[in-house]
Amino acid sequence: MTPFRTLTSGIVPLDRSNIDTDQIIPKQFLKRIERTGYGEFLFFDWRRIQEGPQSGQPDPAFILNDPRYQGAEVLVTGKNFGCGSSREHAAWALSDYGFRCVIAPSFADIFFSNAGKNGIVLVRLPEEQVHALLEHAAADPTYQVTISLEAQTVTDARGFSAHFDIDPFRKYCLLEGLDDIGLTLRHENELDAFEQRHNRQFWVAPRPAAIAR
Amino acid sequence: MPHKPQTLFEKVWDAHIVAAPVGEPALLYIDLHLIHEVTSPQAFDGLRMTGRKFRRPDRAIATVDHNVPTTANRIIIEDAIASKQIETLRRNCKDFGIELYDVNAPEQGIVHVIGPEQGFTKPGMTIVCGDSHTSTHGAFGALAFGIGTSEVEHVMATQCLQQGRPKTFRISVEGELPPAVGAKDVALGIIGRIGTDGATGYVIEYAGSAVRSLSMEGRMTVCNMSIEAGARAGMIAPDEKTFAYLQGRPQSPKGAAWDEAIAHWRALVSDEGAVFDRELVIPAGELAPFVTWGTSPGMVAPVTDTVPDPSHVENETDRRSLERALEYMDLKAGAAIEQIDIDRVFIGSCTNSRIEDLRAAAKVVHGYNVSTHVRAMVVPGSQQVKAQAEREGLDRIFRDAGFEWREPGCSMCLGMNPDILQPGERCASTSNRNFEGRQGRGGRTHLVSPMMAAAAAITGHFTDVRNWEFKPQPELVGAD
Numbered sequence: 001m002t003p004f005r006t007l008t009s010g011i012v013p014l015d016r017s018n019i020d021t022d023q024i025i026p027k028q029f030l031k032r033i034e035r036t037g038y039g040e041f042l043f044f045d046w047r048r049i050q051e052g053p054q055s056g057q058p059d060p061a062f063i064l065n066d067p068r069y070q071g072a073e074v075l076v077t078g079k080n081f082g083c084g085s086s087r088e089h090a091a092w093a094l095s096d097y098g099f100r101c102v103i104a105p106s107f108a109d110i111f112f113s114n115a116g117k118n119g120i121v122l123v124r125l126p127e128e129q130v131h132a133l134l135e136h137a138a139a140d141p142t143y144q145v146t147i148s149l150e151a152q153t154v155t156d157a158r159g160f161s162a163h164f165d166i167d168p169f170r171k172y173c174l175l176e177g178l179d180d181i182g183l184t185l186r187h188e189n190e191l192d193a194f195e196q197r198h199n200r201q202f203w204v205a206p207r208p209a210a211i212a213r
Numbered sequence: 214m215p216h217k218p219q220t221l222f223e224k225v226w227d228a229h230i231v232a233a234p235v236g237e238p239a240l241l242y243i244d245l246h247l248i249h250e251v252t253s254p255q256a257f258d259g260l261r262m263t264g265r266k267f268r269r270p271d272r273a274i275a276t277v278d279h280n281v282p283t284t285a286n287r288i289i290i291e292d293a294i295a296s297k298q299i300e301t302l303r304r305n306c307k308d309f310g311i312e313l314y315d316v317n318a319p320e321q322g323i324v325h326v327i328g329p330e331q332g333f334t335k336p337g338m339t340i341v342c343g344d345s346h347t348s349t350h351g352a353f354g355a356l357a358f359g360i361g362t363s364e365v366e367h368v369m370a371t372q373c374l375q376q377g378r379p380k381t382f383r384i385s386v387e388g389e390l391p392p393a394v395g396a397k398d399v400a401l402g403i404i405g406r407i408g409t410d411g412a413t414g415y416v417i418e419y420a421g422s423a424v425r426s427l428s429m430e431g432r433m434t435v436c437n438m439s440i441e442a443g444a445r446a447g448m449i450a451p452d453e454k455t456f457a458y459l460q461g462r463p464q465s466p467k468g469a470a471w472d473e474a475i476a477h478w479r480a481l482v483s484d485e486g487a488v489f490d491r492e493l494v495i496p497a498g499e500l501a502p503f504v505t506w507g508t509s510p511g512m513v514a515p516v517t518d519t520v521p522d523p524s525h526v527e528n529e530t531d532r533r534s535l536e537r538a539l540e541y542m543d544l545k546a547g548a549a550i551e552q553i554d555i556d557r558v559f560i561g562s563c564t565n566s567r568i569e570d571l572r573a574a575a576k577v578v579h580g581y582n583v584s585t586h587v588r589a590m591v592v593p594g595s596q597q598v599k600a601q602a603e604r605e606g607l608d609r610i611f612r613d614a615g616f617e618w619r620e621p622g623c624s625m626c627l628g629m630n631p632d633i634l635q636p637g638e639r640c641a642s643t644s645n646r647n648f649e650g651r652q653g654r655g656g657r658t659h660l661v662s663p664m665m666a667a668a669a670a671i672t673g674h675f676t677d678v679r680n681w682e683f684k685p686q687p688e689l690v691g692a693d
Contacts, residue, residue, distance in 0.1 A: 016537070017530045018409055018509050022648040027629045031280060031294040033254035033301050035362075045650050050636065078530045080410040083443065083509075084646060085627075086345040087252065088361035109413055109445050110345060114361035131530075167377065169237045180363065181265070184371045187232045187240055191373060194231040198242060203474035204228075204338045206245045206272055207464050 001119040003177035007100055008146040010072035011137035012063055017078030021090040021111060024082070030089055038089055039096030068141035076103045076133045082111025091118045101147050103154065105130050116170055119177060121149055123164045132160065149175055218484035220381050221450050222416045225356040225481070229339045231373055238375040244338040246368050247324045248275035248311065250302040251629070252343025256366035257305040265370045267309040272372060274333060275306050276314040278323045279629050283592050283619035287316060295630070309369075322595020322621045325349040325563040329433065330597055332462025336451040336478040341368055346563045346645065347446075348439040352432035353459075354451035354481045356416070359440060379445045380490035382412055383483070385421035388497035393679045395573065396431035397565060397643065397662035399423065400438035401503040405513040406495065412444035415491065418483060419449050423497035429458040430569045437564045438645055441510040450482040504550050504675050505647045505660040507538035512647075514550060516665065516677045522546035541649055542657050543637075551675050553659070557640040558589035558670040559652070560663055561619075562626035565643035566594030568601050570663040574643075575607040577667035580684025583615035584673030590617040590632070592624040606687065616670070628653045641669040 029041045042064070049059045058065045075094070081104040082090060091114040094102065102115070103123040115122050125133075136143045136156070145156045149171060154162045173180070184191075202208065219227075231240040246269075253275070260267060267273075280295040281287060290296040299316070306313040314320040320327055325346055328334040334350045340357035341347060343365045350357035364374055386399055404411070417439050419432075427435065432449050439447030456475055459465045466474045483489075501515035512535070514521070523535040523546060539546065544553070560566070560574050571593065583589045591611050593599035599621055602608055608618045625632040626644035634640055634656025643666050647658040661669065668676040 015530055015533065017534045020509075020646075020648045022627075022646070022651050026650060026654070027627050030251050030629060031292070031298050033258075033298055035255040035258070045654055050655055078534070080413070080443065083409055084345065084440075084648060086343060086359035086361055088255075088343075088363060091361070106410060106413065108410070108443060110359055110361060110440075113364065117361065117363035127528075127530075167238075180375060181263070181367050181370050183237075184240060184367065184373055184375060187234070190232040191240070191242075191371065194242060195372070198229075201477075202466060202470060203477045204244045204335060206274070206333045206335075206338075208466055208470070 001177040001179065004100065004119055004121050004149050004174045006146060006148045006150070007073060008144055009074050010069065010142065010144050011074045011076050011133060012069045012072045013134040013137040014063055014075060014077040015134050018080045018083055019077060020084035021082055021087050022084055024090040025087060025093040030087060035092060036096060038093035039098065042093040042097045066141070071098070073098055073100045074103060074145060074147065075099050075101070076130060076137060079105040079127070081107050082115070083108040086110045088114045088117070091115045091120060095120055103130060103133060116174065117180065119174065121147065121174055123147065123154060125154065125162050125164055129162045136160070218486040218488070220483040220487045220489060221354060221418055221448055221481055222356065222381050225337055225339065226378065228337065238377045240373045241339060241376045243341050243368050243372055243374060244272060245328070245333055245340045246273040247328055247340065247342035247347065248273055249279055249324050249342070249344065250277050250298050251279045252362050253305065253365055254298060254301045255362050256369055257309065259366040260309070260369055267311070267369050268372045270310040273311050274314070275302060275311050276321055276324050276327060277302060277316050279623045279627065281316055281622040282630050283622050283624045283632055285620065287620060292631070319596050322597065323563045323566065323623055325437065326567060326594035326598065329353065329429070330462070330595055332459060332464035335459065336455060337481050341374065345440045346437050348444065349433050349437040349563055351436040351439065351446050351448040352429060353455055354448060354478070356446055356448065358446040379416045380414055381418065382415035382444070382491040382493070383418045383420055383489040385492070385494045386419070386423035386497050387421040387494055388423055390423050390426065390497045390500065393502060393664060393681070394500050395662050395664065396427050396434035398500050398503050400435050400441070401505065401510065401513050401660065402500045403495065404438065404442045404510050405503065407442055407493070409441060409509050409511040410443040412439070412442040415444055417442070417444045417447045418489070419447060421494070424449060425452065428569060429454055430567045433567070434564055438510070441645055451478050502662060502665050502678055504665065506542065506544060506550060507535065508541055508647055508649050509538065510645070510647060510660060512538060513660070516550055516675055518550055520544045520546055520548045520550065551677065554639070554674045555587060555641050555659070555669050556638045557634060558587060558666050559592070559625045559640055559642040559644060560590070560666050561592030561594065561624050562644035563594065563623070564645045565663050566592060566598065568598050570643065571598070571602050571607050572605070574663040574667040575610045576683060576686060577664050577678065577681055578614045578616070578671065579610050579686055581614055581671040583670050587670055587673050589615065589670040590619055590625070592619040592632070593621050595621050625652050627651060641666045641675065
């Protein structure tokens with residue numbers, strides 16, 4: 001996982017609330033067995049014209065197809081981003097496309113966890129501040145913000161400054177780009193001891209046979 | 214010192230804490246890991262790349278459900294990418310020693326149907342799966358939740374998860390459910406009330422006399438939809454109904470072990486005086502047969518209602534989302550829901566594909582024919598459900614009326630297999646998500662209960678099942 005310290009980047013403003021993971025990455029791409037290459041399928045249906053003779057062509061009205069916003073690494077969007085399916089493919093698609101940070105008033109739980117495992121920084125800001133960022137970026141595609149994970153701030157050159165909260169452990173993992181499994185295995189002795197006791201609790205074992213271990 | 218009263222969630226949580234390092238999330242032990250073809254291949258690959266072992270294969274089971282066709286001859290899967298994914302699961306299960314219920318196994322089915330059906334799911338367990346509807350298993354008083362693929366790999370390697378402790382939210386539905394109002398309506402009613410992010414960060418405990426009155430299958434339907442309210446999980450305290458359901462299942466304890474197990478499970482209730490972070494009481498009498506009209510499960514109304522007017526919504530982003538939803542659904546504000554015509558009906562999914570769901574739908578269907586402009590299908594949740602329904606003659610009722618009777622799987626709930634809506638088609642569906650394109654690009658999904666889906670199939674539009682004229686019912690053969 002790539003460590004995240006600070007990022008100065010343009011913004012893609014996507015002013016919709018309750019964006020679910022089915023929109024972020026539609027089902028047909030979940031059949032792949034790879035972890036990479038999902039970026040081109042990000043917001044697949046929204047990026048394409050759905051009806052008429054041009055069906056399937058890129059939809060110029062969708063913000064991701066606007067050349068002025070190409071290369072922006074920050075997505076700003078409405079509340080409850082990432083709701084619905086647990087598919088981590090949504091985080092893989094955002095990351096593979098080039099987004100390193102998403103700013104929204106709130107995020108769904110499973111997506112929140114998945115994003116963290118892939119080094120994407122999720123920033124929760126109050127609705128008014130998100131709204132201000134959406135307006136700045138919509139009015140000016142060259143508008144940039146700086147996200148400092150260390151200082152937990154989002155700032156711009158015009159004087160916008162917002163502080164965001166983040167769980168200290170999550171912050172540490174993102175800053176260092178740490179592997180979760182490695183972190184957990186530091187506790188292997190405790191795990192072994194717990195498991196020995198827990199194995200005897202057959203009433204929470206999946207199979208009666210598991211008791212005998 | 215008197216023991217501090219605990220919630221059901223706290224009891225299960227505390228019993229599974231392996232380590233609680235200061236300043237870090239707790240390490241939570243996982244009792245049961247359910248695996249399916251879609252969210253596991255990258256996790257197995259991760260184990261191979263790092264040379265890590267699968268720590269407890271005996272605490273995992275796998276099945277194929279998301280991708281599999283539901284047509285009779287499905288051993289050969291024509292979709293090459295889907296076929297490769299299923300083949301990959303077979304190889305992974307073989308390599309790592311995981312029991313797999315493959316497409317032709319008598320136990321095969323939707324992972325959240327077969328877990329309880331086989332008795333793997335038990336009260337007091339922690340259960341995870343790379344699927345958000347893992348919340349279903351909470352109906353047994355288990356702490357069950359969906360995880361992403363990195364966490365799937367984490368559980369494979371360590372049998373633990375790093376978890377921040379969620380908050381607790383008790384939702385009590387009190388009183389008697391009105392006639393023809395069932396578990397699905399309880400779930401939709403709650404989501405309509407609190408919104409799709411209403412329980413984000415919480416584990417819900419469903420309580421109250423209306424919840425207690427539900428069967429185990431009804432409770433699974435309610436817990437299944439917890440994620441649609443944003444909840445980490447949903448739970449219901451086990452009781453005599455739970456124990457009756459579990460007794461004699463293939464993976465349930467037997468003999469003296471059964472008695473001992475029950476004694477432990479009986480303690481799994483929220484203590485008198487236990488404090489929840491949030492509480493909500495909903496009078497059961499306020500619930501009705503619901504129909505979603507938008508592109509999020511919270512966009513829901515009683516069948517006798519009308520499509521709401523976005524201009525009444527103050528928040529600009531919300532209003533735009535609502536306008537966009539109506540545009541996508543091709544509905545006008547103020548339209549009567551009962552006058553919305555449908556093209557397709559889907560009875561199935563981990564929400565509503567169990568035997569009682571099929572019985573309820575068949576009761577409505579019996580003696581009628583599917584409307585000439587509707588294509589309707591029933592997809593049983595598992596091979597066991599399918600066989601039981603066939604013993605009871607439910608398949609005949611559906612087939613005689615013009616329904617397609619399919620093989621088990623997730624099917625048109627998410628349309629990863631060939632069962633999809635065509636652009637513009639409108640579907641009455643017993644599934645759990647009405648997101649844009651969920652059932653097929655451009656498809657329009659309305660979530661309803663099995664009885665409401667059945668009624669809509671017959672009349673061709675949404676119909677208040679409270680006024681349904683039931684034809685004299687046949688005697689069910691082979692019913693439990």
